[in-house]
Amino acid sequence: MRIRDFSLELARPLETAKGSISERTGFLVAVEHEGTLGVGEATPLPGWTESLEDCRVALDSVSDPGSALGDGSLDDTPAARHAVSLALTDATARAENESLATSLATKSHTSLPVNATIGDGDIETTVTDAETAVSVGFDCLKVKVGARDPTDDIERLRAVRDAVGSDISIRADVNGAWDRWTADEFLSGVADFDLEYLEQPLPADEIAGHAVLRRLHDTPLALDESLAHVSPERALASNAADVLVCKPMALGGPDHVLSVAKQAARSNVDVVVTTTIDAVVARLGALHVAAALPSTRAHGLATASLLQGDLAAEPVPVVDGSMTVPDAPGLGIDVDDLF
CATH class of the missing domain: 3.30.390.10 (Enolase-like, N-terminal domain)
Known part of the structure; x- marks a missing residue:
């Protein structure tokens, strides 16, 4: 090794x-x-x-x-x-x-929709970034929230929804920054925004709190950081999420993601695969893992543009909000180019 x-x-x-x-x-x-x-x-x-x-x-x-x-x-x-x-x-x-995807599943996707990530900027910056993403073909936006007063985040999302229209899917990601009352206030404020889901509104170990929020509000909930702190079995048994956001890097590899996805399917919970803003090898790995899953939701894999440089040329550019899964053996990248 x-x-x-x-x-x-x-x-x-x-x-x-x-x-x-x-x-x-x-x-x-x-x-x-x-x-x-x-x-x-x-x-x-x-x-x-x-x-x-x-x-x-x-x-x-x-x-x-x-x-x-x-x-x-x-x-x-x-x-x-x-x-x-x-x-x-x-x-x-x-x-x-x-290909790695083919080796992982008898039937795998050949291309996947992906979301654009919109950072926690002010209203003008957020709207500009959202409009730019839509203009190049993204139809799913993941907006970072939670660092501001929830009323400010509500206004940011309202402005994005008004700017991009009703056909664009919007996700909001809190990264576990709120308590239950703040999350409740926010969910009440965005009830009419048709969010695809709200991701990790509470700290990672607040599984019971997520379950309560899910019962009280119609906006679907997704768990991300929680999966690095509690077992998927506990998260699923608690009925705390509609979606599990699975980071292969945080879960320990492709085999663990596939195991979690199988458990989630038995509970009628969907899975979205995302990166931890990784380099090209891990991004390709996450793409292949996502392609091996039945989910048709947009995955959080379009993160190459967040890096100033990379370890090798990007073999899978995002085109019209989608990524094509390499069909070359393995990951689809030359190992000699990396070492």
Whole structure:
């Protein structure tokens, strides 16, 4: 197993309720499996995953990648586990001369709709960014909220809805910034906005609170950060969400996302796959995983433009709000270009 460290700056800081994100730092991992080389990525994001330091320690401790996945030694370091799991999955698909998505599912999507991410700017900036996204083909917008007074966020979303019209899907992402009363006030204020869903309004461990909000309001709820703090079984059993937002990096790899998706389907809960603003390897991995799921919702994979640069040329540009799934073996990227 080979490890390469990297650091990438964002094109501009992304403002969220948890603070500003200005760079992404992590590790590429190359694993040889049965004579075939596969590649994975670990890009930790504290709050969702382990720290960068703990990630490196965990990767350095791996002597047998396959055994490390099976024995649970990487379960407490999901970004490190993601890198190893993705690399092994990539190597297996390459050896079978199949795309990663095809190797994961008997029937997979060949293209997927994706959402545009709109940062937590003022009303004018938010509307401009939303209109720009729609003008280039996006029909789903994910707007960051939660850092402001909820009445200000309500007005931001009202302005976006008025600007883009009723045919555009709008999601709002709080990143767990509110208490139950603030979330209740906000949900009452946006009841007529036809939001696709409100994502993570309460802190990650407030599963019961999310369940209460879901009973009281018609706007669907999605859980994201909660899945890094409680088991999917608990989240589903609590009837706390209509949608689970699954970050392969935070959940520990493609295999864990597929497992969560199967559990969610049994509870009639949908799954949306998103990145943690990752580099090209993890983004491709997330795209293939999303393509292996039955969901037809827009996924949160259009994050390449948030980076100032990348580890390799983007093989899957967003066109008219959609991404085509590579049909080349494995991830669809040349490992030699990365190491």
